[in-house]
Amino acid sequence: MRELYYTLLYCLWVDLISLLFMPFRYHFVNINKNWTEAQSYCRQTYTDLATINNVEEMNKLKSTVEGKVVHYAWTGLQKGDGQKWQWSLNDNSAYYNWSSGEPNNAANSNSCVNMYANGKWNDDNCLTSFAFVCYTGKTCAVYEVAFFT
Numbered sequence: 682m683r684e685l686y687y688t689l690l691y692c693l694w695v696d697l698i699s700l701l702f703m704p705f706r707y708h709f710v711n712i713n714k715n716w717t718e719a720q721s722y723c724r725q726t727y728t729d730l731a732t733i734n735n736v737e738e739m740n741k742l743k744s745t746v747e748g749k750v751v752h753y754a755w756t757g758l759q760k761g762d763g764q765k766w767q768w769s770l771n772d773n774s775a776y777y778n779w780s781s782g783e784p785n786n787a788a789n790s791n792s793c794v795n796m797y798a799n800g801k802w803n804d805d806n807c808l809t810s811f812a813f814v815c816y817t818g819k820t821c822a823v824y825e826v827a828f829f830t
């Protein structure tokens with residue numbers, strides 16, 4: 682029990698520090714990778730590919746990538762089972778910021794979502810290589826687990 686208590690304190694502390702010093706949870710990675718490679722990179726280096734749940738997060742993401750995205754950057758959105766859009770991080774969100782005319786499933790092969798420099802989204806071929814945006818979630822999830830079990 683004492684160990685759990687210390688772990689909780691440690692995680693709260695780590696999260697507090699990361700909130701203070703890393704206010705932006707998004708990281709633009711200027712390396713061209715296909716969607717799956719980008720996902721692996723983000724999972725190894727940060728938390729996952731970027732999740733965008735609402736307008737505030739979209740604006741935060743836009744300011745992170747401002748002036749950096751040349752063409753497109755992968756986000757964490759992908760067509761999952763049942764042809765439903767799903768975030769790589771498994772968040773359920775009903776927020777979408779599609780560019781006009783998208784998603785168009787061009788050539789019947791558009792199952793992954795990238796964003797233009799203006800922040801609008803486009804469905805594209807997952808095998809095409811683009812820069813991408815990763816996401817840093819909570820550094821410690823231990824106290825959540827402890828509270829909910």
Ligand SMILES: [Ca+2]
Pocket residue numbers: 783784785786787791803804805
């Ligand atoms: Ca498209």
